[in-house]
Amino acid sequence: MLPALLSLITALTTTAGKPETRPPTHPSVHKVASLKVTVLSTMLADEGMGEWGFSVLVEADGRRILFDTGLHPETVLQNARELGIDLSTVTDVVLSHHHGDHTGGLLALRRELSAKNPRALSRIHVAPGIFLSRRHPGGKEEGNPTIAVKAAMEATGAIFVEHRKPEEIFPGIWLTGPVPRPNPEKYWGPPASIVTATGLVPDSIPEDMSLLVNTDKGFVVVAGCGHAGTVNTVQYGRKILGAEPVYAIIGGLHLFAAPDSALAWTAAKLRSAHLSYLLGAHCTGIEAVFRIRELAALDRKRAVVASVGSSFDAAKGIDPLQLAQ
Structure with a gap:
């Protein structure tokens, strides 16, 4: 099993035999002037409908990107309508990983x-x-829902763009590609296996990918579940963007069942990275947000449990709406 797993990881992180874990030598110095991230799917809901899922709309310098699409087909559609958000002008979607609670609405x-x-x-x-x-x-049946979704999406004329390494998809807006995992953050979700030519290997969610937005205050991380590890993702983001401070983290961090020791370690790392804001959604966990708030020396305006309709603005901070104040 171990040789098969090592072969799989190598295949997914290399091109022409060369590792793709090294970030660009000369990253873009572009920094967005405006950024707003609005939550469209998570468990709590001030507006619309909550669910076990995640989706946000990222708006930066006139660009609009939908990051993940929630669990149920109707959730993001309904919540966007109730929030007065028109998604028909959004051309680009980022899928953080294959789990249905992030791809179900696509x-x-x-x-x-x-x-x-x-x-x-x-x-x-x-x-x-x-x-x-x-x-x-x-x-024995297929356990990856995105395989069927891909075929159905392509039948509508949609295309899929694969990112094997960090790439700037718009000025100041980056995708990490697969995230290197030097720290032992094993937040992989429900047990599952990947089918290989030599048998089944544990599913570590090797495709887990986050979005980075570079601002003049530091970079913002948008994560779906953080299966690659929150600290691993932040550290990789700092390499990609030249050791910028992490200004904000938005999304799911898969810390809802993490032991106290893991929360303390994560909070210490985020504090040393100069984290200013945390909008913890989905699988982050309510208690985990509160613990990180305390241990990373944030306050209730800077570390907030996300709800549908809550948002982060790079110039104004977090708008928690009512439920999470």
Whole structure:
């Protein structure tokens, strides 16, 4: 099993035999002038409908990107309507990884919005490994829902763009590609296996990818579940963008069941990276947000449990709405 797992990891993180874990030598110095991130899917809901899922709309210098698409087909559609957000002008989608609570709304969104704009959600950014065949414990059927979604999306004219290494998709907006994992942050989610030519290997979610936005106050991380590890992702972001401070982290960090020792270690690392804001959604966990708030020396305005409709603005900070104040 171990040789197969090592071969799989090597295949997913190399091109022409060379590792792709080294960030660009000369990263862009572009920094966005404006940034707003609005939560469209998470468990708590001030507006609309909550669910076990995640989705945010990222708006930076006129660019609009949908990051993840929630669990149920109708959630992001309904919540966007209630928030007065028109998603039909969004062409780019980022899928952080293959789990259904991040990809479940994609096809319904594409079908609904393309009636108004054929280019809506027509370009989907992913990392290698997202379409690998999976199995759940004791199961024989396909365990990766994105395989069928990919075929259905391509039938509508959508395209998938694979990112094997860090790439600047718009000025100041980066995708990490697969994140190197020097720290032992094993937050992989429900047990599952990847199907390989030599058998099943544990699914470490090798495709886990985050979005980075460079601002004049530091960079902002948007994470789906943080399966690659929150600290691993932040450290990689600092390498990609030239050791900038991490200004904000938004999204799921998969810390809801983490032991106190792991929360303390994570908080210490984030504090040393000069974290200013945390909008913890989805699998971060309510208690985990509170512990990091305390241990990273943040306050209730800077470390907040996300709800549907809450937002982060690089110039103004977090708007928690009512529920999470």
